[in-house]
Amino acid sequence: MLLELAKPVALLLCLLSLCALFHTAFLALGSSELMLPNHAPQDRVLDSLLLFALSAGICVVSGLLFREAEPKPHPSLSATLPLQLFYWATGIMLLLFVLSWYLETHCIFYRSTRW
Numbered sequence: 001m002l003l004e005l006a007k008p009v010a011l012l013l014c015l016l017s018l019c020a021l022f023h024t025a026f027l028a029l030g031s032s033e034l035m036l037p038n039h040a041p042q043d044r045v046l047d048s049l050l051l052f053a054l055s056a057g058i059c060v061v062s063g064l065l066f067r068e069a070e071p072k073p074h075p076s077l078s079a080t081l082p083l084q085l086f087y088w089a090t091g092i093m094l095l096l097f098v099l100s101w102y103l104e105t106h107c108i109f110y111r112s113t114r115w
Contacts, residue, residue: 003069010062014082017055018089024048025093026100052090059086 025048062082067074077083 006065007069010065011082014059014062017058021051021055024051059083
């Protein structure tokens with residue numbers, strides 16, 4: 001009974017940690033209205049790596065909960081829903097990071113003000 005209640009909570013924590021990872025990696029910009037500092041890119045990468053490790057730990061624990069809820073023989077840990085979500089989300093985020101890095105380096109996005 002307790003295991004069935006822990007599964008949705010663990011999945012929610014897994015999703016929230018992945019959302020925080022995405023926000024830190026891509027959307028964490030300083031705001032002058034909220035008086036938040038604009039972080040250097042190195043700080044954002046370090047924060048993203050720390051959140052990546054935290055998210056991986058949360059997803060592994062969630063995967064263990066999901067695996068224990070299944071009848072014998074237990075499926076592999078990588079076949080559980082939280083770890084599948086983790087694999088897909090981090091793969092997509094890695095692809096987006098490489099794409100944004102390439103576009104920032106090789107393409108210039110600005111509007112010409114001269115007519």
